[in-house]
Amino acid sequence: MVNRLKDKVALVFGGGSAGEGWGNGKAAAVAYAREGAKVMVVDLNAEAAEQTSQIILSENGISSYTTANVTNSVDVQKVVSDTIKEFGQIDILHNNVGLPQMGSVTDISEENWQKAMDVNLKSVYLAMKYVIPHMKERKKGAIVNISSLAGIRYIGYPYPAYSASKAAVNHLTSSVALEYASYGIRVNAIMPGLINTPLIYNSISGQYDNVDEMVTARDASVPTGRMGTAWDIANAAVFLASDEASFITGVCLPVDGGQSIRC
Ligand SMILES: NC(=O)c1ccc[n+]([C@@H]2O[C@H](COP(=O)([O-])OP(=O)(O)OC[C@H]3O[C@@H](n4cnc5c(N)ncnc54)[C@H](O)[C@@H]3O)[C@@H](O)[C@H]2O)c1
Numbered sequence: 001m002v003n004r005l006k007d008k009v010a011l012v013f014g015g016g017s018a019g020e021g022w023g024n025g026k027a028a029a030v031a032y033a034r035e036g037a038k039v040m041v042v043d044l045n046a047e048a049a050e051q052t053s054q055i056i057l058s059e060n061g062i063s064s065y066t067t068a069n070v071t072n073s074v075d076v077q078k079v080v081s082d083t084i085k086e087f088g089q090i091d092i093l094h095n096n097v098g099l100p101q102m103g104s105v106t107d108i109s110e111e112n113w114q115k116a117m118d119v120n121l122k123s124v125y126l127a128m129k130y131v132i133p134h135m136k137e138r139k140k141g142a143i144v145n146i147s148s149l150a151g152i153r154y155i156g157y158p159y160p161a162y163s164a165s166k167a168a169v170n171h172l173t174s175s176v177a178l179e180y181a182s183y184g185i186r187v188n189a190i191m192p193g194l195i196n197t198p199l200i201y202n203s204i205s206g207q208y209d210n211v212d213e214m215v216t217a218r219d220a221s222v223p224t225g226r227m228g229t230a231w232d233i234a235n236a237a238v239f240l241a242s243d244e245a246s247f248i249t250g251v252c253l254p255v256d257g258g259q260s261i262r263c
Helices: 024-034 046-058 073-087 110-138 160-183 198-203 211-221 230-241
Strands: 009-013 038-043 062-067 092-095 141-146 185-192 252-255
Touching: 009 024, 009 073, 009 110, 024 038, 024 046, 024 062, 024 092, 024 141, 024 230, 038 046, 038 073, 046 062, 062 073, 073 110, 092 110, 092 230, 110 141, 110 160, 110 185, 141 160, 141 230, 160 185, 160 252, 185 230, 198 211, 230 252
Parallel strands: 009 038, 009 092, 038 062, 092 141, 141 185, 185 252
Antiparallel strands: none
């Protein structure tokens, strides 16, 4: 399908990728553009943001990129106003930034606990805080927050700060969805299960002896027998952001190969 997002503008926070290949945010940004959206790619890492934007341009899409720290309100405010200046509007806000901060409650430092809350939760609050007034004025908009299956299930990793922050993202999503439903703004979350993105090769080290062991164990944990890909998340995001999902709001959708119903 093409043009499901024609004439829409998408603002994607965390649209780069933690390494070579496809992260969830990078795939979502490209998937939005393939459906006709103009895409502003935002990332802390300028090179990663530029790479995603270049892919879109190379496919004859429309895109721009910028750097920002999504935990910083001045940065977020500037990105929102620059996006509106450049593209005229924001129809889709996609909050992808997230960090699997490891450490049980007895081990994790207060600093790392706070970092998880800032990167995973405050980021979503700030992006919505500055985009929603614009959407409210236009009486339309779709917000897609990337949560995690860890927000509703223990999935085997000792990262309670991550799990707690993602649980909060779920509830933030549903409460904001209700508050703004009558303004034509839909707010949904995706809860990815185990996804094979570059991020996992950087952040899950210490849990497994080597990469092969990690991939085998993660594949085996999923009822369908394999981890998801960034495209599984991106395809769900395109649907939730599109008018096809116009009657869907406040949902936290597991995209997890059935893992949430097995645990
Ligand atoms: N991969 C999985 O198995 C999995 C499972 C569940 C949920 N998730 C969620 O998916 C999302 C990320 O997936 P991904 O594969 O795209 O990860 P990723 O790390 O490849 O992409 C996140 C991007 O965010 C950027 N970023 C980090 N901190 C930032 C900040 N403060 N400001 C702006 N940009 C920042 C990074 O540079 C990176 O490019 C996270 O929310 C994560 O919790 C992933």
